[in-house]
Amino acid sequence: MSQPPAMPASAKALFIAAEVRRRIVGREWRQGDRIPDEAALAVTFGVARATVNKALQLLAEEGLLERRRRAGTRVAVDPARKAVLTVPIVREQIEAAGFPYGHRIIASRRSPLPASIARRMGLTAGLTALHLREVHYAGNRPWQLEDRWINPHAVPEIEAVDFRQLNSNEWLVRNAPYVRATMDVSAANADRREARLLDIRQGQALLIVNRTTFNDIGPITSVRLAFQPGHVMVAD
Amino acid sequence: MSQPPAMPASAKALFIAAEVRRRIVGREWRQGDRIPDEAALAVTFGVARATVNKALQLLAEEGLLERRRRAGTRVAVDPARKAVLTVPIVREQIEAAGFPYGHRIIASRRSPLPASIARRMGLTAGLTALHLREVHYAGNRPWQLEDRWINPHAVPEIEAVDFRQLNSNEWLVRNAPYVRATMDVSAANADRREARLLDIRQGQALLIVNRTTFNDIGPITSVRLAFQPGHVMVAD
DNA sequence: TAGTGGTCTAGACCACATC
DNA sequence: ATGTGGTCTAGACCACTAC
Numbered sequence: 001m002s003q004p005p006a007m008p009a010s011a012k013a014l015f016i017a018a019e020v021r022r023r024i025v026g027r028e029w030r031q032g033d034r035i036p037d038e039a040a041l042a043v044t045f046g047v048a049r050a051t052v053n054k055a056l057q058l059l060a061e062e063g064l065l066e067r068r069r070r071a072g073t074r075v076a077v078d079p080a081r082k083a084v085l086t087v088p089i090v091r092e093q094i095e096a097a098g099f100p101y102g103h104r105i106i107a108s109r110r111s112p113l114p115a116s117i118a119r120r121m122g123l124t125a126g127l128t129a130l131h132l133r134e135v136h137y138a139g140n141r142p143w144q145l146e147d148r149w150i151n152p153h154a155v156p157e158i159e160a161v162d163f164r165q166l167n168s169n170e171w172l173v174r175n176a177p178y179v180r181a182t183m184d185v186s187a188a189n190a191d192r193r194e195a196r197l198l199d200i201r202q203g204q205a206l207l208i209v210n211r212t213t214f215n216d217i218g219p220i221t222s223v224r225l226a227f228q229p230g231h232v233m234v235a236d
Numbered sequence: 237m238s239q240p241p242a243m244p245a246s247a248k249a250l251f252i253a254a255e256v257r258r259r260i261v262g263r264e265w266r267q268g269d270r271i272p273d274e275a276a277l278a279v280t281f282g283v284a285r286a287t288v289n290k291a292l293q294l295l296a297e298e299g300l301l302e303r304r305r306r307a308g309t310r311v312a313v314d315p316a317r318k319a320v321l322t323v324p325i326v327r328e329q330i331e332a333a334g335f336p337y338g339h340r341i342i343a344s345r346r347s348p349l350p351a352s353i354a355r356r357m358g359l360t361a362g363l364t365a366l367h368l369r370e371v372h373y374a375g376n377r378p379w380q381l382e383d384r385w386i387n388p389h390a391v392p393e394i395e396a397v398d399f400r401q402l403n404s405n406e407w408l409v410r411n412a413p414y415v416r417a418t419m420d421v422s423a424a425n426a427d428r429r430e431a432r433l434l435d436i437r438q439g440q441a442l443l444i445v446n447r448t449t450f451n452d453i454g455p456i457t458s459v460r461l462a463f464q465p466g467h468v469m470v471a472d
Numbered sequence: 473t474a475g476t477g478g479t480c481t482a483g484a485c486c487a488c489a490t491c
Numbered sequence: 492a493t494g495t496g497g498t499c500t501a502g503a504c505c506a507c508t509a510c
Binding site: 247248 | 502506507509
Binding site: 273274275285286289292293303304305306307308309 | 474475476477478479480
């Protein structure tokens with residue numbers, strides 16, 4: 001039954017994934033149930049086992065199925081509550097909204113790493129690093145605060161760069177590709193300095209993103225972004 | 237060159253992905269460069285093209301490569317700044333911290349959908365829906381506020397459920413599997429009611445997660461979670 | 473129109489966890 | 492011990508799009 005009907009000549013795996021998803025949502029296969037094994041489904045759908053495998057791996061990534069060797073494939077009891085967050089590129093975000101992008105360096109100096117940042121980067125506190133603070137503007141309205149620490153050992157060329165001309169993130173992205181990143185999201189009340197820089201009232205709730213990037217050698221940079229009040233990050 | 241050395245008998249695709257990643261990070265292949273096509277890499281690494289395909293698709297998902305038919309595969313100019321956020325299960329989170337989990341229903345009634353929620357769910361405002369408000373506790377400390385709207389057409393059985401016994405999310409997860417979800421993250425100052433329920437000062441910054449789930453038929457539920465001040469969501 | 477990635481197949485062997 | 496998913500192969504055809 002349920003032979004793939006007039007297929008778009010490609011997309012069998014997607015068709016099978018959709019059909020399995022339909023059976024789960026339709027409660028035909030219930031949470032915790034074991035579903036037929038790949039070989040059986042391959043026969044059912046009239047495709048190669050590799051195609052079934054691809055379909056089921058998709059659903060497992062999605063969190064709808066749990067797969068274990070020998071134990072078989074089961075409908076997940078609790079579909080994972082996962083979502084992909086994309087940290088927007090400030091400039092693009094502002095320009096997409098139709099405003100001219102601008103930024104201003106508040107501070108740029110070599111300082112000893114505070115313990116909290118050192119911990120994020122896996123370095124020892126007190127190590128001398130480059131500390132940058134910037135404000136990003138949409139037109140003449142402040143839009144986002146950026147507080148960045150850069151590991152000079154990871155990016156020696158950084159010393160020569162003039163960030164008054166260039167957005168630090170854009171330079172890093174082009175010149176120090178990263179392999180791994182950690183990220184967290186929280187909320188904080190704007191302190192007096194932040195309120196002044198963002199032109200808002202002290203105490204307003206800001207969305208905070210902390211992000212640290214690494215390459216094979218070690219940590220590259222750790223940045224704290226403070227978004228304007230009301231800013232919403234949309235996940236897929 | 238770079239033949240996979242003494243391989244673990246499986247993981248050729250991962251080995252190739254790692255090697256390509258190394259060449260990118262080592263600036264051997266630079267941002268915007270076109271890399272050899274699949275057939276060539278298959279010869280280079282001494283594997284089947286399907287294996288190279290899998291490796292490159294992995295890196296493309298990761299954001300390190302951009303692939304287009306006919307145009308070939310290029311090193312991404314801006315490695316996507318993506319991270320997977322997982323909304324924790326309240327109960328697990330609290331119990332993992334060693335506290336007894338508890339929850340209290342603040343309100344449970346049928347009300348017309350407000351416009352903002354209706355928009356999220358793709359329904360018309362004013363439609364009668366089930367509105368639940370709960371507080372989740374870690375021991376006797378309030379931990380999280382939940383404000384949930386449920387589409388009764390999607391889940392008719394909901395009317396009979398006694399949520400004083402059961403956490404609404406856990407019931408929904410087991411009884412109304414979803415297929416698609418939207419999610420966003422923001423920050424807000426606690427209003428008077430929220431401050432009272434969370435036992436904090438009015439105005440403190442709260443991390444807010446809005447999440448709406450859908451199945452093939454339509455929207456199931458839309459929930460607004462307000463986390464305690466200081467709460468951090470970690471992404472991978 | 474031709475080169476590139478996307479997908480599928482049929483078969484094989486392997487790793488692993490349960491039975 | 493054995494059944495299940497994980498992965499690989501060699502070959503094929505197709506879809507897209509830059510040329």
